[in-house]
Structures are given as C-alpha cells and as structure tokens.
Amino acid sequence: MSDTRTELARLREALRILDEQAAYQTDVAQEAETRAVVAGTPLADRQLHEAAEDLRRLRRQRDEAREQISAVTAEQDQLLERLFDAKASP
Incomplete structure (x- = not known):
C-alpha cells in the first residue's frame, strides 16, 4: 500500500x-509561430516545426502520466477494498 502511495x-x-x-x-511555440509568419524564412519555419513537435511530445507525456495516475489510483482503490473486505469478514 505504501508503494502505491509513493x-x-x-x-x-x-x-x-x-x-x-x-x-x-x-x-515558445507561439513565439516561433509569430517569428515564422513575420520572418518567412526557412530557419523560422524549422524552429516553428521543432517547437510544435516538442509541444506535442510534452502533451503526449502528460497524457501518459495522467493515464498512469488513473491506473495506480484504481489499483490503490482495489487494495483498499480488499483490506476493508478482509476486516469486515469475521
């Protein structure tokens, strides 16, 4: 149980x-987008692409962390239910 909490x-x-x-x-991505529009250079476009890709990666990682939290929370709930069921049984 303490492992789950940790x-x-x-x-x-x-x-x-x-x-x-x-x-x-x-x-960063918004600033890169503004630079790409204003500058219109290949370098600005590449920086925009890199910033957008970094943002997508971070959002993916954030979504995965949320999924892991949900899974561990469900596991913790199951452990608590088993603990209470064991205490309730004579």
Whole structure:
C-alpha cells in the first residue's frame, strides 16, 4: 500500500513538472509561430516545426502520466477494498 502511495506521489510530481513544461513550451511555440509568419524564412519555419513537435511530445507525456495516475489510483482503490473486505469478514 505504501508503494502505491509513493508511486502516486512520484507520478503527481512528474505531472506537475510536465504541466509547467507544457505551459512554457506553448509560449515558445507561439513565439516561433509569430517569428515564422513575420520572418518567412526557412530557419523560422524549422524552429516553428521543432517547437510544435516538442509541444506535442510534452502533451503526449502528460497524457501518459495522467493515464498512469488513473491506473495506480484504481489499483490503490482495489487494495483498499480488499483490506476493508478482509476486516469486515469475521
């Protein structure tokens, strides 16, 4: 049970960090988009592509972390149910 609690804490911290990184990368991608429109150069286009790809990757990682949190939470709920069932049984 403590392993699950530790894992949940680790995953939630990872999600918090990914949220911060995604927010920052969103700003980077928006700035790159503005530069690409204004400059119209191949370099600006490449930077926009890289920033957008980094943002997609971070969002994917964030979604995976959320899925892992859901799975570990479900596992923890099952463990608690078994614990309460065992205590309720004479």
